[in-house]
Amino acid sequence: MGKIITNLPLPDKIAAEVDKLFKDDEHLVNLVGDLTLKRRYGSSVIVFGKKGLYYFGDIEAEPKYVPYADIKEATVKRMYGSAYFSVEKKDGKKQKLIRFTYAAASVAEACAEFINNIAENGYKEEYLYGIENTVFHLRSFCPKCGRKLPNPEAECINCKGKGKMISKFSGYAKPYTGKLIACMILSIFTTAMSLVPPYITGYMVDNVLPNKNLGMLYKTILILLCVYILQYTVTAFRSYLLRLTGDKIVFGLKKDIYEKAQFLPLSFYDKTSTGSVINRINSDTSAIQNFVLKVTQEAVVQLFTLVGILIIMLSLNWKLTLFSLVPIPIVAIIGKVFGKKIGPMYMRLWRRSSAISGLLTDTIPSVRIIKAFTNERAAVKNFDSYCDEWMKEDTKVSKITGIFPAAMTFLVTCGTLIIWFSGGNYIINGVNGFSIGLLVSFVSYASMFYNPVNFFANFSDTYRNTVASAEKILDILDAEPEHDFGQGNIPDRIEGKIEFKNVNFSFDRSKKVLSNINLSIEPGDVVGIVGTTGSGKSTLINLIMRYYDDYDGEILIDGQNLKDIDLKYYRQQIGFVQQEPMMFKDTIFNNIAYGADRVHPESVLRAADVANAHGFISRLPDGYDTVLGERGVGLSGGEKQRVSIARAVMKNPSILILDEATAAVDSETEKLIQEAIERLIRGRTTLMIAHRLSTLRKANKIVVVDKGEIIECGTPQELLAMKGKYYRLVEIQSMGEQLLAKKAAENFE
Amino acid sequence: MITYIDGPEIKITENDGIFIDAEFFHTGEKLTGLEVHRLFPMSGGNKYLVLLDEDGEQKAVIRNADNLMPESKKVVLRALDEYYMMPRITRITKMTEKFLIWMWSVETDRGPITFEIRNHLASVKPLYDGRVLIKDANDNRYEIPDLKKLDIKSQRLIGPKL
Numbered sequence: 045m046g047k048i049i050t051n052l053p054l055p056d057k058i059a060a061e062v063d064k065l066f067k068d069d070e071h072l073v074n075l076v077g078d079l080t081l082k083r084r085y086g087s088s089v090i091v092f093g094k095k096g097l098y099y100f101g102d103i104e105a106e107p108k109y110v111p112y113a114d115i116k117e118a119t120v121k122r123m124y125g126s127a128y129f130s131v132e133k134k135d136g137k138k139q140k141l142i143r144f145t146y147a148a149a150s151v152a153e154a155c156a157e158f159i160n161n162i163a164e165n166g167y168k169e170e171y172l173y174g175i176e177n178t179v180f181h182l183r184s185f186c187p188k189c190g191r192k193l194p195n196p197e198a199e200c201i202n203c204k205g206k207g208k209m210i211s212k213f214s215g216y217a218k219p220y221t222g223k224l225i226a227c228m229i230l231s232i233f234t235t236a237m238s239l240v241p242p243y244i245t246g247y248m249v250d251n252v253l254p255n256k257n258l259g260m261l262y263k264t265i266l267i268l269l270c271v272y273i274l275q276y277t278v279t280a281f282r283s284y285l286l287r288l289t290g291d292k293i294v295f296g297l298k299k300d301i302y303e304k305a306q307f308l309p310l311s312f313y314d315k316t317s318t319g320s321v322i323n324r325i326n327s328d329t330s331a332i333q334n335f336v337l338k339v340t341q342e343a344v345v346q347l348f349t350l351v352g353i354l355i356i357m358l359s360l361n362w363k364l365t366l367f368s369l370v371p372i373p374i375v376a377i378i379g380k381v382f383g384k385k386i387g388p389m390y391m392r393l394w395r396r397s398s399a400i401s402g403l404l405t406d407t408i409p410s411v412r413i414i415k416a417f418t419n420e421r422a423a424v425k426n427f428d429s430y431c432d433e434w435m436k437e438d439t440k441v442s443k444i445t446g447i448f449p450a451a452m453t454f455l456v457t458c459g460t461l462i463i464w465f466s467g468g469n470y471i472i473n474g475v476n477g478f479s480i481g482l483l484v485s486f487v488s489y490a491s492m493f494y495n496p497v498n499f500f501a502n503f504s505d506t507y508r509n510t511v512a513s514a515e516k517i518l519d520i521l522d523a524e525p526e527h528d529f530g531q532g533n534i535p536d537r538i539e540g541k542i543e544f545k546n547v548n549f550s551f552d553r554s555k556k557v558l559s560n561i562n563l564s565i566e567p568g569d570v571v572g573i574v575g576t577t578g579s580g581k582s583t584l585i586n587l588i589m590r591y592y593d594d595y596d597g598e599i600l601i602d603g604q605n606l607k608d609i610d611l612k613y614y615r616q617q618i619g620f621v622q623q624e625p626m627m628f629k630d631t632i633f634n635n636i637a638y639g640a641d642r643v644h645p646e647s648v649l650r651a652a653d654v655a656n657a658h659g660f661i662s663r664l665p666d667g668y669d670t671v672l673g674e675r676g677v678g679l680s681g682g683e684k685q686r687v688s689i690a691r692a693v694m695k696n697p698s699i700l701i702l703d704e705a706t707a708a709v710d711s712e713t714e715k716l717i718q719e720a721i722e723r724l725i726r727g728r729t730t731l732m733i734a735h736r737l738s739t740l741r742k743a744n745k746i747v748v749v750d751k752g753e754i755i756e757c758g759t760p761q762e763l764l765a766m767k768g769k770y771y772r773l774v775e776i777q778s779m780g781e782q783l784l785a786k787k788a789a790e791n792f793e
Numbered sequence: 794m795i796t797y798i799d800g801p802e803i804k805i806t807e808n809d810g811i812f813i814d815a816e817f818f819h820t821g822e823k824l825t826g827l828e829v830h831r832l833f834p835m836s837g838g839n840k841y842l843v844l845l846d847e848d849g850e851q852k853a854v855i856r857n858a859d860n861l862m863p864e865s866k867k868v869v870l871r872a873l874d875e876y877y878m879m880p881r882i883t884r885i886t887k888m889t890e891k892f893l894i895w896m897w898s899v900e901t902d903r904g905p906i907t908f909e910i911r912n913h914l915a916s917v918k919p920l921y922d923g924r925v926l927i928k929d930a931n932d933n934r935y936e937i938p939d940l941k942k943l944d945i946k947s948q949r950l951i952g953p954k955l
Contacts, residue, residue: 078906083878085904123811124834125878125934138809145878147931388953395955519912751849 049175050074051151055087058100062091065107069093073175075155077144079126088142090129092155094167099141110139118159120152122556127152131159150596153548154178157560174546178596212521213514216296217336223289224341230282231345237275239352242488244268250481286341294333301325301517307525310591314551318405320398324520327397328513335510343503346496353493360486361478367466368490371455375497378455382448387511389441394516396434403430449498456494463490532610538617538698539602540567540729542588547597549587557583558752561597565745570730572740572760574773575749581733584749585701588731589618619697619724623704625688627679632661633668636690647694655690656720657683682713689720700730706739714739737777746770796853800860803853805868811876813868815844817853824852829872834879835926842869879934880906882927885947897927901935908933913954925955 054062054074062071070093077088080102090099096111110131117132127149130140144152154175161171217224244264252260305321313321357365407414407423414423467483547561558580565571573581586592587599590606599606601614627635636651637643648668652658660683664670672678679687685705692700702721706714722742734740746763748756748770756768763770804816814825824846832841832854839858843851855861858869880901887898895910908929910916918926925937937943943951 079903083903085880085901085906121811123876123878124830125880140810145931145933147933391953392955 049179051148051179052076055103057103058089061107065098066093069095075152077142077148079143079145081143083143090142101142112159112162115159115163118156120156122149151178213332216293220289220292223285227282227286227341228344230278231341232348234275234278235345235349237271240271241268242485246481246485249484250479290333290337293336294329297329297332298325301520304520308523312523320402323398323401324516328517331510331513335506338506346499350496353489357489360482364463364466364486367462368459370462371459372497375452375455386444393437393441396437400430400434452498460487460490463487533608534610534613540698541602543600545598547595549595556752561754563754565729567729569745570725570743571745571747572743573731573733573747579749580752581749585703617698619692619695619700621688621692621702621705625684627672627684632670635687636694638691640694651690651693654693654723655686656716657686657690685717686720689724693724700725700728702732704733737774798853798855801862805865807868811872813872829869879936882935882937884944885950888950917954919955
């Protein structure tokens with residue numbers, strides 16, 4: 045007996061029963077659901093053999109047997125938040141077997157396909173591969189931390205090495221250890237210098253002023269001046285050095301986040317707004333910088349100050365020192381309570397500010413649309429409501445952060461009052477060895493002593509704020525990048541054969557976007573992909589572009605699994621022309637040569653010429669040096685499209701993908717673009733998505749996609765002869781065109 | 794064009810679970826095996842319900858289930874209840890984190906469950922009406938109907954995630 049495939053461990057009670065069930069059959073697969081038929085959380089199970097299945101609607105239910113011979117079709121119905129597995133028997137009766145959440149839905153679908161295959165052709169071992177593959181895919185999680193892995197053998201970037209937050213960020217400070225240590229030494233020096241003046245002041249009060257010794261007064265003042273000059277000169281130099289080091293640390297961090305953001309898969313951006321990514325690169329890195337400097341510099345200095353002053357104070361008068369420590373426990377308790385309260389507040393504040401950034405990145409580039417709809421007022425109102433939310437949260441934070449330092453300072457002042465009270469009593473009662481100078485020095489030291497106490501009490505605030513920022517930065521730094529970028533196989537060349545084998549895909553698990561896609565495209569084929577909006581055409585292209593890796597089944601390029609080919613190399617072999625081409629804020633030359641190193645000007649001219657773009661570019665006053673505005677402002681839609689085709693020509697790709705390349709242009713421009721495309725597609729595997737079927741006249745193969753499935757595939761002639769969906773689409777469009785032509789003729793007359 | 798149903802011009806009868814049969818009085822059309830879905834699952838309650846045939850083609854939109862004939866309304870609400878599952882969280886018992894992956898243990902109107910949240914920013918959405926929508930790592934949805942009505946411990950646990 046082979047290994048039993050299972051998505052989850054069988055509940056003990058059912059496991060004991062299952063062993064008894066398979067006497068005349070072989071136990072192959074377990075499908076463990078997490079809902080009862082009444083849709084309460086609990087266990088439900090189907091166990092599959094070679095000849096039939098047993099199902100348990102819930103953990104208490106008796107097993108029921110259904111032989112495959114009785115089954116006409118097995119299906120999984122996905123609903124909202126749950127799904128069920130049902131079978132239609134040959135006598136027409138339908139039966140729901142078990143229910144489950146989306147956690148088990150993909151395995152259940154593979155099981156349904158397994159049964160349907162057996163019902164049709166009898167049992168074959170290869171039918172198990174689909175289930176095996178899906179379970180394997182589900183299990184690609186790191187056993188240690190649970191993070192999803194690109195494949196089951198992959199090393200988890202999260203658990204690799206140190207992996208912890210502090211060590212991760214301290215890594216950025218490591219190259220500057222020397223400078224940070226120098227800053228620390230300078231800080232200790234300035235702190236030591238700051239301990240001198242109170243002592244000298246005490247000396248002046250006790251020895252210089254009562255003796256009316258002018259010479260000594262001038263000397264002590266001169267000494268004080270020297271101490272101050274030295275202290276503040278060193279402080280200035282230290283601040284400069286610290287700023288420089290801090291900036292370098294934050295630069296390293298920002299660079300890494302930006303770099304990581306470039307390599308993150310599209311699925312990350314589907315779930316994360318670009319505004320929030322920008323916020324993380326800008327504000328959160330500064331919070332980390334602040335924290336690293338606070339820990340490596342201020343914390344050390346403040347600790348040194350605290351210990352230094354405590355030693356001096358104890359040596360001056362231990363009793364008075366103990367009196368002055370009375371407020372410390374209260375300060376510490378308040379600090380802790382404050383820390384707990386402020387942490388969640390900072391997190392909420394960050395979310396509000398991130399929402400504002402998101403709104404800005406959304407609306408500012410869309411200012412043309414806002415104006416076109418005269419929606420300026422509504423946009424402002426929307427922005428106001430976001431700001432109001434931020435303001436509400438900020439007010440709460442401000443209240444707390446305002447009250448806390450004031451309360452702390454009040455407590456510190458109370459500590460000084462205790463010293464005045466006790467010290468004053470000592471002097472008035474003439475306690476032996478206690479002078480006015482000593483009291484003055486003591487009060488000065490005590491107020492200096494409370495600074496580090498205050499610092500450590502407030503430290504939790506900075507710490508919480510930093511943890512909130514660090515979590516968000518790690519969300520990017522630790523996110524799984526696009527896999528094996530620069531690490532996979534590099535074939536000599538890509539011929540352009542593309543095969544889809546049983547590919548299923550969904551963005552989230554609630555709805556399948558592509559179902560059971562099987563497709564074979566030969567090198568040099570020109571394939572038109574047609575279908576209504578939302579049918580899954582662009583998703584098909586997204587999978588070929590390998591923007592998403594999270595699909596079931598296989599995509600083969602020249603017979604090799606797409607996931608095994610080096611991603612960087614592979615994308616370099618693909619030319620992609622979109623419906624709305626993206627232009628960068630750069631010269632036309634650089635826009636055409638985008639992504640290429642050391643380009644010869646003539647190759648750019650040739651590419652532009654092939655793309656029918658050279659003509660209009662040469663008429664521009666600045667020619668190829670014309671700087672395009674954001675999103676290519678300054679060029680018409682058709683011109684941008686031709687620049688984008690020229691960009692594809694420059695790449696000399698093996699596979700060419702055209703996504704509605706002529707959808708947004710007039711017929712004159714369409715003709716120019718069509719000419720450019722015809723020159724471009726020669727000798728390359730080309731996939732063209734098109735709504736206007738007339739643009740597919742060069743296609744030797746047509747794929748009709750409907751509701752995520754390929755419903756027709758063949759040469760245009762074959763599909764027309766079939767009189768199916770493609771035939772209807774052609775008919776509708778030609779009727780529309782005839783009508784338009786008639787209207788145009790009438791208007792002309 | 795959308796065909797709107799205001800109430801008495803349709804008779805809806807039960808078919809099987811989430812499926813219903815409908816008879817349109819004004820056209821005399823009888824359709825079987827229709828599914829009824831909410832056009833506004835988050836905000837619309839029982840208003841604007843779309844009837845879809847087995848190909849997913851829209852047949853009609855019911856403006857408000859409350860205006861249907863009592864029997865029809867009962868069938869529609871039963872089918873909706875069968876189709877939509879968004880457990881209501883009544884208590885949060887535990888939240889643990891390891892390597893930025895959070896496990897929430899909660900009690901819901903459908904029993905206790907533990908689920909995984911990978912990113913609170915993307916998965917936990919507080920709404921202005923006090924509701925909180927949660928989507929776990931498997932894309933299952935949960936709802937907290939009123940944040941303020943949760944017990945203090947649950948509020949304390951979820952507070953930092955909002």
